[in-house]
Amino acid sequence: MEMGQQVLQQLVNGISLGSIYALIALGYTMIYGIIKLINFAHGDIYMVGAYIGFFAITQAGLSIVPALLVSLVTTALLGMLVEKLAYKPLRHAPRLSVLITAIGVSFFLEYASMYFVSPTPRTFPAVMDSVAINIGGLVINGQQMLILGITFVLMVILTYIVKFTNTGKAMRAASFDTETAQLMGINSDRIISITFGIGSALAAVAGVLVGIYYNSIDPLMGIMPGLKAFVAAVLGGIGILPGAVVGGIILGVVEAFVSGFISSTFRDAAAFAILIIVLLVRPTGIFGKNTKEKV
């Protein structure tokens, strides 16, 4: 393979890896945008989503679209339940307490799943044909393109919801000042609950798609992608939806180039170095402005 082609192939690899980070980062950033909570359990919600999709396909015998819907709805409910039980009682507690609780929820989901579904990895059934498209030696996978496409569509839908619907307006108001919003007749608890529902549903979509693409799922599959998605969200500007997508794709491309041209062992170091550099140089991220506007 010549150099130019190799660069192109790594670009393709990076974008497809990045679109998965982006998909998870969307939910991350959305929740942060509304209640300023870094929901460390997000990666584990993604794992639960993958398992629900898996059981919907293998046990209930559903095909991919209904299975995705079942997973999406169930996971959204789970997200809302987690919010109600774990985060709502801490609404007025210091931010650190909520953060620590999020880490607790994360461990709880990981090890409770391990108990129920066993730690053995499961192989996802092949519900979708994997078509590899070969353009002059450049290999592009059909499923990768699907994931990328879904990520963009979801980003557009979410941006629309947040910018142009009443719920979106209420979200932005609650994010700006929860108490004043409440005085204006907005049910902040309901809005926060909806946000968690949408964020978790996004994670479920990511979980099922990743399950199909990589063919295997396990109870600890959410840890690394969760952390990487966090980096992606910070890179793009946490709380900003297009930022999550751009951040995710940049991160994926950087990882691909580092493992392809420098050394595969430096890949994770590079990803987290990005986090440190962004926090030092431009804490608001690529799309962040220093205004008070969120989401």
Place this chain on the structure above:
Amino acid sequence: MYFSKKTAKLMSLLAGTMLMGGVLAGCGGDNAASSDEIKIGANFEMTGNVANYGQATLDGLNLAVDEINAAGGINGKKLVIVSADNKSEAAEAVNAATKLISDDGVKVLVGPAVTANVIAESQVATDNKVPVIAPDATSPDVTVENGQVKPFIFRSCFIDPQQGTVMAKFASENLKAKTAVIYVDNSSDYSKSLGKVFKEEFEKAGGKVLMEEAFLAKDQDFKATLTSIKTANADVVFVPAYYEEVGKIVKQARELGITSPILGTDGWDDSKVADIAGVDALNNTYFSTHYSDKDESVKGFLEAFEKKYGHAPNVFAALGYDAGKLLADAIKRAGSDDSEKIRQAIEETKDLQVGTGIITMDPKTHNPIKQAVILQNKDGGRVMVAKIMPE
């Protein structure tokens, strides 16, 4: 690890409570014991993250013991397995061993499955002069410490370097490979040590290692590294890793158009590799392992296992079975259930037919001299392409 005074107090209280529990349980055990039984302690990972290894090994061990008892036991005595769960943790492995030795009064220990837990257990066993047979721990450090063999610790499987040697030889002699790429799991000592041995042996045979790359367990996407591996265009790619990552690597490598043979080791020996990678992608791959289910001498074990458990054994079950057979033979030759005599008998094991081959114990290292086989994945099945005895 540091503990505050309060924590320390709490911990000692807890430990005390557990000890009491142990003593009470021990009393129950003593009443049941009788002189026509020989107790074997089975310290295994029955819960926790490598529970599937521990459980499978114990299944194999149970089958071996059942067969021995059904044939009248050893010198008129029945073997009784007393099991304890080490929860897949090194500290718990020590607790479980202590309980088995002091409360249940076992004469010999089998397990745990994974290297780290056996190493943790070995001090307790040595202090109490109770011999240990590790059925599946393949790291050299299990039986040897600072160049000295640990007198009470044995294993019944081959060691990692043997597989690296076998595969390097196979690549250069059978596949006529001149160049290789090594792709290891950087989070696993097993994988790293195999990569190192393969490199040494392959270069000794005149081959050239073009590239050494690494990944981490739980990685999902390998395409970036595989793209540069493709550029190297080596004759073979060596991936000594566990089945989950192996499946994904093989799938993604074939997708990117890497057509050269991919080689591996016993971590590949799981049907999940085929599930994840797909049958077509898995063609033209080879791995070394402990036995082949096509081998005539293994048939007896396979049928017995299938009959008892209703499914085919995996490699861990086979190794657990081997450990049971090795132990039974040693106890028989020892002529008593005295721990020291059993220890010596294990050390003197020679040309013993077990489930997956023939074992001779090397007294200098406590590693068995045992064959390895090389299997080829072909159209969803496996073909045995070589059977290699160590030199």
